[in-house]
Each structure stands twice: as structure tokens, then as C-alpha cells.
Amino acid sequence: MTTEPIRVEGDFPVYFRYTVGVAGEKFFREIMENGRLMASRCSSCNLNYLPPRIYCERCMSRLEEYVPVENEGTVEAFTITHQDAEGNPLQEPVGVALVRFPGAYGGLVHRTIDVLAIGDRVRAVFKDKKERTGSILDIKFFEKIS
Amino acid sequence: MQGSKTEASLLRSVAIVGVGITELKSSTPQVSYKELIFEAAQKAYEDAGLNPRKDIESFVCSSEDFLEGTSIFDEYVPDQLGAVLKPVCTISADGMYSLAAAYMQILTGLFDVVAVEAHSKASDIVNLSTVYDMALDPVYTRPLGLNASFVAGLEMSKFLHSRGAGTNHCRMVVAKNRKNALSNSLAMYGGIVEAKGESQNPVLSYPLTEYDVAPVADGAAVVVLASEDAAEHLRDDPVWVKGLGWASDSPTLETRDWLDATYVRLASKQAYQSAKLRNPAKDIQIAEIDDTYSYKELQHLEALGLIGDAKAHTLLEQGAFERDGVLPVNPSGGSIGMGHTLEMSGLVRVVELVLQLRGEADRHQIKGVETGIAQCWRGIPTTSGAVVILSNR
Incomplete structure (x- = not known):
């Protein structure tokens, strides 16, 4: 008889289909069709939310106006991550940047292909139009503008 | 609105009259999470000089289903805590939020003695990274496939x-x-x-290394709160x-x-x-x-x-x-x-x-x-x- 403590194996297999919502539809369809970033505008607070949402977190107004945002921005924070989502070591570490865009409140977090520094200028690179599916992965990565 | 706000301290004073905590350990394969909680509860009730079945009127617990591996986990807390057949609720937040809720339950005058519980059975979680991955926004962030430490x-x-x-x-x-x-x-x-x-330590997400991260541990803690009157009756060194x-x-x-x-x-x-x-x-x-x-x-x-x-x-x-x-x-x-x-x-x-x-x-x-x-x-x-x-x- 083993004296190892008894442990019962188990898991938590639950699957989802996440609804992206009104503002998410606007954001992802604009990328799919026009390769363009779109923010929602709160005129009372003078904020353009990126990614867009249908409410302003400051004044709780409903937002119905959308404004395009140029796809070149500035690195606000940068890291190089060495593990995958499950915690396994990555063969090739991945650069990740939080990027701010002119005139937009918020920004985007995505992979980078360059080692970047705070303040660097980058551009969002989109997949080819036929490969876009309505996902944040329709943006391939940020690349440095030299 | 501001004008009608009553100073909490004018309502009632609330004290901590008992604490119980287990040793924190990297792994506790001999005992279940319920047994950890039971140990902390016994210590806290003994520290407060209370009989939980008689003297404690309400219980507030902290847990997060994905960290427990059990959905609707709040149903799994009453028995080891002495809370069967009593008011008990769970808050999906850090134990300090449960302390705040217990404090307010006493402020209202509804209860005089309330217990707070929180625990960790981190060693039961085989892939903790995945729990944090599942905490990332599923539309804008999780599809990037990054370790949440980023x-x-x-x-x-x-x-x-x-x-x-x-x-x-x-x-x-x-x-x-x-x-x-x-x-x-x-x-x-x-x-x-x-x-x-x-640092020679493995990098998680530069500049963050494994060395910078608090390693997880198992344990349980219970804190007993009481109204001013009850507290002064229970002990001469309450902590307010x-x-x-x-x-x-x-x-x-x-x-x-x-x-x-x-x-x-x-x-x-x-x-x-x-x-x-x-x-x-x-x-x-x-x-x-x-x-x-x-x-x-x-x-x-x-x-x-x-x-x-x-x-x-x-x-x-x-x-x-x-x-x-x-x-x-x-x-x-x-x-x-x-x-x-x-x-x-x-x-x-x-x-x-x-x-x-x-x-x-x-x-x-x-x-x-x-x-x-x-x-x-x-x-x-x-x-x-x-x-x-x-x-x-």
C-alpha cells in the first residue's frame, strides 16, 4: 500500500463564444473592411475611446459617434515575455507593447516584432484583407517606424 | 448626497477580537482546503473566546471559483466554519473586501459578532497561469496568446x-x-x-523575473469582528x-x-x-x-x-x-x-x-x-x- 496522499484529478472544461457587442462590431468590421482603427467619441468629455465602447466611463453617456484613428502611435510601455499563456517557456520571447494613438483615449496592446523602448513610434500592421476574421489578430503586430 | 452621509465612527465602533491563521506552506497534500479552514477557524474562535455555533451571527468568505476548481464555490464554506444554518455569503474578491463587508454588517446594528474567512489551496491548481490567462479580456487581449505576466x-x-x-x-x-x-x-x-x-533569475516578462514574484502558498485565515459592546466584553486588548x-x-x-x-x-x-x-x-x-x-x-x-x-x-x-x-x-x-x-x-x-x-x-x-x-x-x-x-x- 502506498502512503502517498490521495489526490483526485479534475478539470474545468467550459467553452465560450464571447459576444463583442455593438462597439466591438464597429471596431472589428472597420478593420476587416477598411484596415482602419475606429474609436467611439464622447463629446461631453472630449474623449475618443480606443477600443471603442458605447458608454463613457467618466460621464456614463451613451456614445454613438465614431471617429477614425490613425494606425501610427507611440509606445507607452514595453515588455518581452518569455512564457506562453500556460506558463511554458517560449523558444522565441515575444515583445508586447501598449501603444497610444494621436487623439485617442486608451490605445491598443499587441505583439511587436521589434525590441522597443518607451516613446518609440510604431505602426499597426494588418493582415491581408482576405485573411481577416473579425479578431484582434487581424492586427498582426506593431512594427517600429524608423 | 454628501450631506446625508453619516460618519461610520458615529454609528458604532468595530473591533477585531480574534484571529486564526495556519502556517503558510508551499504545499499541503495531507489536508483538504476545508481542513485548512477548520484549523484557522478553531484558532480564531479560541483566540476570541467564542463558541461559533452560539456566538457568531454571520460569516463572510472570499473565494474565486477558478482558483477553487469548483463553480458556485460559496456552497462549500459553511460546515468547516461553523456557519451551517446561519447567514453566510461569499465575496469574489480579496479577504480584505470581506472584512469590509463584515465591518458594515456590524455598523448596521444587524449583527454584533461576524467572522471573515479566506484561504488558498494554490498547490491544488495544476496550471495557475491559465487562471490568469482566463482573467484577460477574451476579445481584445486573450487571443494574443500571451502569458498574463506581461x-x-x-x-x-x-x-x-x-x-x-x-x-x-x-x-x-x-x-x-x-x-x-x-x-x-x-x-x-x-x-x-x-x-x-x-539577476540570474529566469525572466518572465522583462524586466520582471521569477525572483520578483511572490511564490504561492497554501493556508487559511479567519478573523472575528465584534461591535464595541461585544468587543469590550470579550477581551481587554481588542484591535479597533x-x-x-x-x-x-x-x-x-x-x-x-x-x-x-x-x-x-x-x-x-x-x-x-x-x-x-x-x-x-x-x-x-x-x-x-x-x-x-x-x-x-x-x-x-x-x-x-x-x-x-x-x-x-x-x-x-x-x-x-x-x-x-x-x-x-x-x-x-x-x-x-x-x-x-x-x-x-x-x-x-x-x-x-x-x-x-x-x-x-x-x-x-x-x-x-x-x-x-x-x-x-x-x-x-x-x-x-x-x-x-x-x-x-
């Missing part, structure tokens, strides 16, 4: 860059807390580690809850404050107001705060407003946060030295502060402390935290 890596790089601090300061935090933990019999990860020199606060910053990665721990700034302001502390920096003599990541201790310290406009890393260099410094910070060892106990982490800070204020913090006792602060953060990817001010006067 959130801390981004914030750490931004924080160090803006403050002119280095990873050496982060290593000093780790060295301090692990050394402090050597004198704490509850702590798992006490040790003497080299603060200087380039002077003030409480909690707050959340803008939650999304894109719109949150990446420089300051705004949630702590707001929560501590609320706590200082309710405690009527005019000069918190002078009144507060000890701090038990969140150090889930080394840099977080520095960021949280600045947000607590206890060091004026000074930069935390500069004071750290001067030894200000050592046990014999002007403001001892995490004399217990913090989560880095004791072990990170998931939703229990904030309640561990509270228990440690209570022991200090009762003069019972054995070899890590700070002499003569009367008022202290405890603070929690719910971890990545959240911008939520709470603050509690306790005093033995």
Missing part, C-alpha cells in the same frame, strides 16, 4: 522608467521581505538573498478598525493608469477620512502591504501617501522600510517572504497587523506600535485594492 512586465518597465529606479531596487525589496520572513514562524519563503548584482476604503481604477488595459496605483490612492484616502487621520504619515507606524511583485511594494507605498512626495526606492535605499526604519513595511515578510495566498493575501496582512498591535508578533514584533495600515491588491489583471487602518487605542 501585464506586470509592462507596468514594471513603465514604473521603473518614470521613477528613475532600477531592477536593483526591486531586488532590495525581495531581499528585505525574505529576510524579514526568517523571523516569522508562519512564513514559507524566509531566506537571505543577495540584493546586489545582476479605525478606517476602511476600497476602489477600482479604470479596468481595461488600454484606459487604466499605468504609472500610479490609483486604486490604492483612492482607497487610502477613503480610509484616512473614515479614520479621521489628519496626518496619516505621522499617525501610521507600520504597514503590511501588497508585494505580489517586488515593484508593487514601491508603487503601493507611494500611492498610500505615507512618504509625501518622496520616491519609495530612494527611501528604500536609506533603509526607511526595514524593521528599525522610520516606517517598517512588511515586517512579516509580506507575500514575497510568507507566500502569496491568492484571495487570502489581504487577510494575512490584516492578521499580521493585529498580531503587531497586540504585541504578539513574536520575533518580528515592532516595539510600541499603536496604529498601522494594511493594504491589498487583487493581482493581475485587476486595478482593484483595499486599505484598512487598525489601532490598539
